Amino acid sequence: MVSFHTPVMLEKVLQSLRCKPGGTYVDGTLGGGGHARAILENTAPDGLLIGIDRDDDALLESEKRLQPFGQRKILIKGNFADIGEILTNLNIRKVDGILLDLGVSSHQLDTADRGFSFSLDAPLDMRMDQSSRYRQTGASAFLWMLRSICAWIRAAVTVLMISSTCLRKKS
Numbered sequence: 001m002v003s004f005h006t007p008v009m010l011e012k013v014l015q016s017l018r019c020k021p022g023g024t025y026v027d028g029t030l031g032g033g034g035h036a037r038a039i040l041e042n043t044a045p046d047g048l049l050i051g052i053d054r055d056d057d058a059l060l061e062s063e064k065r066l067q068p069f070g071q072r073k074i075l076i077k078g079n080f081a082d083i084g085e086i087l088t089n090l091n092i093r094k095v096d097g098i099l100l101d102l103g104v105s106s107h108q109l110d111t112a113d114r115g116f117s118f119s120l121d122a123p124l125d126m127r128m129d130q131s132s133r134y135r136q137t138g139a140s141a142f143l144w145m146l147r148s149i150c151a152w153i154r155a156a157v158t159v160l161m162i163s164s165t166c167l168r169k170k171s
């Protein structure tokens, strides 16, 4: 079983967020819920944590780890770029802090078939949201490269055709 992210700079994060009881905090990159757990502990007994992630594995793991906090946490599958809409839908007009721990998680890197790894041999994929499809919110890296190569070939053929037409006209 591949482990989830160990939260980094935990003390600094908690200090910067100035966690307080009763506060409302957003973790826009929930991952395995390490930071979220610490925020919930530091906002006891009545703080609220909204956790957002695009990755179903991350949400499943966090749901398990944060179960003891009951109704004090709301976990949402989504993109933190849509935070405004997410909070509006929850009827939350004000928050006390937002955390974005940007990047990939250890779980994504260490799970071969997620296609993020530098060291494990597996097809390139690199979608944070595995339910997203090509041409929707995120293509796999492989399809993206394939599309880029096709675009380059089309561009090269067009340039060659234009050049040969110009040369023919000159001669």
Ligand SMILES: C[S@@+](CC[C@H](N)C(=O)[O-])C[C@H]1O[C@@H](n2cnc3c(N)ncnc32)[C@H](O)[C@@H]1O
Pocket (backbone or CB within 6 Å): 004, 005, 006, 007, 008, 028, 029, 030, 031, 032, 033, 034, 035, 036, 052, 053, 054, 055, 058, 078, 079, 080, 081, 101, 102, 103, 104, 105, 106, 128
């Ligand atoms: C470095 S990990 C976060 C680890 C987390 N702080 C913890 O304590 O376990 C980054 C997470 O952000 C998520 N992520 C990346 N881009 C995202 C986006 N635009 N919207 C929501 N989640 C995103 C990834 O799926 C990943 O789970």
